[in-house]
Amino acid sequence: GENVEQHPSTLSVQEGDSAVIKCTYSDSASNYFPWYKQELGKGPQLIIDIRSNVGEKKDQRIAVTLNKTAKHFSLHITETQPEDSAVYFCAASTGTASKLTFGTGTRLQVTL
Amino acid sequence: GAGVSQSPSNKVTEKGKDVELRCDPISGHTALYWYRQRLGQGLEFLIYFQGNSAPDKSGLPSDRFSAERTGESVSTLTIQRTQQEDSAVYLCASSPWRTGGGETQYFGPGTRLLVL
Numbered sequence: 001g002e003n004v005e006q007h008p009s010t011l012s013v014q015e016g017d018s019a020v021i022k023c024t025y026s027d028s029a030s031n032y033f034p035w036y037k038q039e040l041g042k043g044p045q046l047i048i049d050i051r052s053n054v055g056e057k058k059d060q061r062i063a064v065t066l067n068k069t070a071k072h073f074s075l076h077i078t079e080t081q082p083e084d085s086a087v088y089f090c091a092a093s094t095g096t097a098s099k100l101t102f103g104t105g106t107r108l109q110v111t112l
Numbered sequence: 113g114a115g116v117s118q119s120p121s122n123k124v125t126e127k128g129k130d131v132e133l134r135c136d137p138i139s140g141h142t143a144l145y146w147y148r149q150r151l152g153q154g155l156e157f158l159i160y161f162q163g164n165s166a167p168d169k170s171g172l173p174s175d176r177f178s179a180e181r182t183g184e185s186v187s188t189l190t191i192q193r194t195q196q197e198d199s200a201v202y203l204c205a206s207s208p209w210r211t212g213g214g215e216t217q218y219f220g221p222g223t224r225l226l227v228l
Contacts, residue, residue: 006154034217036219042221043116043220044155046216089154097143097167097215099145099157099160100147100157101157102156103154105153
């Protein structure tokens, strides 16, 4: 089955700096890659996703890149703010009606 | 519109007791998923429903775990004879059944289960 690895497990950046989180996946059939943000005591919230027919997607300060050949995808957050502090999870699936396989999470802390 | 809701938000039970966790998906979402999240860890898939049938139950950890769904509505996850290792947050997600976006899953706030 699918295996998703995520790095780093913790990341501390200063406000205004950029943060990058990387994930690799094992199943070449995976074609959907969402990123979720989870704040303490809450459920995961989708922040951005990418499908395998594109290599990059951007939404304001957040961007995701996908390299299908290398089977890795990354989350980029620019101009970080204290409210970006949370745990971020990457995931992969083979599409509609398929379970998500999650990475182990990255705890991002944005310091003033 | 309203998001995915789950109840109860917190549940404390004694070892050996049965518990029922409820999920109300987003209206019109035909797919429903249950995941488990142990403290400080990622999410583990448990079971998936399409309508009221469960094509994928591969993540259920033992026969103490079962789930059902009424039509394209409420789902209940039941854990019988609870054990301390069942303590976790149980998350429900729903998604629409369509191509081009049907794979996006929207999560509820979770039920925090503590087995004493």
